[in-house]
Amino acid sequence: MKKYTLETLKKENELFDSYYGLDESDVEKVNRIIEMIERSRSIDVIQKYDVVEYTNEYGEYFPKATATMKRGENIELCENAGVHLSICDSKLCGSVSGGAFNHHKENEFAYKGMSSNTFWTWGNAGACANGGIYFTATVNLWECNDNKEMFSQKTHDKYYLSYRKAENNGDYQYFASKAGMNNYAWRTKEDMQAWLRTKRAVVTEKNTWGGAVIWTYKEIEHHLSDIEFDALNAHEDIFLMNGSKRRCKRVYDDKNYILHTYFVWYWEDDTQEFYTRMNNQNKIIDSYEVDYRKNEVNKIALEELRSGIVKPLEVKFN
Template identity: 30%
Template sequence: MENLTQNFDVEQFLNEHELYVRAWQVDKNIFNKFDKDIIIEIIKNNYSFINEHGLTVLDVQMYIDIQNRFNARTQSTKKPNPADVLEVWSNNNKIFYQNAHIEKCSYNDTGWTWCEHASSHYIDIDCFSTSGGAWHDLDIKNIKYIGTAFKTIWTWGHTGARGNGGMYIKVKVNKFKLVLDRKYIALVVSRIFNSDYKYMVKNWDKASPCFYSTQSCFKTMSELKQYLKQRHLKIGKKLSCNNFYHEIIGDFDMVQHMSKKEYDAIRGNIKEFALMSNGELTGAFYKNKQVHFCNPNVKDRKIFK
């Protein structure tokens, strides 16, 4: 490691690498002891912690030590270990969860469990205090090794347990695949009773993008059919697990554009339809299993009166 001079400018380093913390919050000694790339990685993963508590030599050393422990474990075995990643698939070749969390447990016959969406609190290499859900039993005989992956875990920094006291650490783990005996169903439609609206389309196994919900309600069957036709969808069979819902055959993703020019270039001559966005009916079109529309901040987006 290079021996930095007393004139080393921490603030300049932070600005050059677009690191949004104040220079006085970063112990200058870390630049003499550690590689700059790992310092950049740590800062980018821990803005809240550093802005409130600062970054010390002890924090950086802990980060590296934990990374090294995971690297050594992952290189030494292809068997599952706590905090490894699980890809969960349906029996119709769709992915339910790409980054589920594997953990040991003592409350079932297999001794293993997995979490759909986990916040993995590191205590030791084989011990985690994990929050999140939902949790499921796991028989490791049914999983297949498919490679390695990076995931983010966290543990308390130099200040211990307190607000924004957690440090987030990027670690390398093994990745496995589990196939469930269940069909992936993206969307469903159901009847609504005791309401002016009669039909509702909503997500079933599909996660909603944060900027748009695929849940929609309709007063008439003709409105529902028009919605489905615009998105190249069809109504399928009633779900055996829930008699209130029918499967929708097909799927689509939402693509939000920040430029009308970009939107028009992709649309070409495709006919637009009206899509409710931010309280207004804006122009949208379907192409290659995607529904495109403009962000409400695009001033020249099309608005249906």
């Protein structure tokens, strides 16, 4: 049974179809490539184009890495791969863009089950702008773990903590960055420590670049109505959002390293017309904003630190 029909392939390739028009030759080509991929799988040994849940030595997690080359027992792995496939002399051939690339032995991969992977090929218009057709095929799923850190991004968030002495009073001095971008900043060490406590952070000893690597719980935000929020049995805290301070409630899942943060934000309500609903909800949402000057962010953590219930984390800056 063919995986794609003309209609189902169009749904996944609306851009190509709007430019050039998909036809049955595209469907035939895609289904032929899928057939060649899927019949070459093995649960005993990883194959080219299989999906890998990969954790590198720095704890960075890539849930959809791709095996892009196999030579004997040597496997090339791409953490974020774009894979182009075509049929050359009745054989499957392709090219890969993306990165980073690293190399492993096939015995470093553990079979986990089945998954899907996304590929692309040139359509009936040939190699041209917007001429690629995208499709998915069923492949095997493997795991490869090179992690040398205390945790990994599979279960935690990883930040780089740094310090820059403020030139003026009131300037930010402490920064937490993730994926090369500054995500959080604080003026005082106490505010930084309150955030670390709220996020259940752990500081590693790696400070060779002048800062510290920290691992925190993953945070999941939940939008609630005012009725749902008021009924939730959880500790109330304050968090910063869009330049305002708002009430929230927090629940910790220590088993899975997750911080659940609940706050009043737009919710479904089919009983009112859209603009009426938005106007009414905006008023309710605004009522959960607190006075910026009189209230402190992460107040629960601040109280714990000030009372001595918890100790500040030791963070060394070179």
